[in-house]
Amino acid sequence: MNNQTLADTLRSRGISPTQQRLAVYQYLLDHRTHPTADTVYQALVAEYPTISRTTVYNTMRALFGAGLLRIVTIDAEEQHFDADTADHGHFRCTKCGSLFDFTLPANASQRLAPNGYHTEIFDVYATGVCPHCQSN
Numbered sequence: 320m321n322n323q324t325l326a327d328t329l330r331s332r333g334i335s336p337t338q339q340r341l342a343v344y345q346y347l348l349d350h351r352t353h354p355t356a357d358t359v360y361q362a363l364v365a366e367y368p369t370i371s372r373t374t375v376y377n378t379m380r381a382l383f384g385a386g387l388l389r390i391v392t393i394d395a396e397e398q399h400f401d402a403d404t405a406d407h408g409h410f411r412c413t414k415c416g417s418l419f420d421f422t423l424p425a426n427a428s429q430r431l432a433p434n435g436y437h438t439e440i441f442d443v444y445a446t447g448v449c450p451h452c453q454s455n
């Protein structure tokens with residue numbers, strides 16, 4: 320997405336597209352590694368010396384509130400953020416700490432939610448050891 324498209328996306332969700340907010344959203348679109356707010360802050364502060372941890376965190380909360388991000392709470396210590404808002408599962412490796420995406424069966428949220436309930440957020444979490452760590 321170019322900057323203009325990104326700005327329009329934020330504007331259409333009621334978020335004023337400042338340079339720093341655009342940088343946060345762009346970073347999350349480019350890095351599908353489920354970063355924490357601190358990781359995003361560390362990555363952006365070199366280019367945006369005036370950015371603060373609070374700005375990064377508040378921007379991510381606002382993007383989440385606008386439906387542009389998912390918050391992954393598989394890790395009790397820290398929230399991770401994901402620009403992929405389509406339903407998918409997350410696997411956390413207890414050895415390397417990485418979060419991996421996995422595909423869910425089609426319409427899993429509708430099929431598994433109880434009848435008569437409208438699901439807004441559907442999270443599937445698994446924890447274990449990734450293939451890389453198993454071979455070490």
Ligand SMILES: [Zn+2]
Nearest residue numbers: 412415449452
């Ligand atoms: Zn691992």
Ligand SMILES: [Zn+2]
Nearest residue numbers: 401403409420
């Ligand atoms: Zn994900």
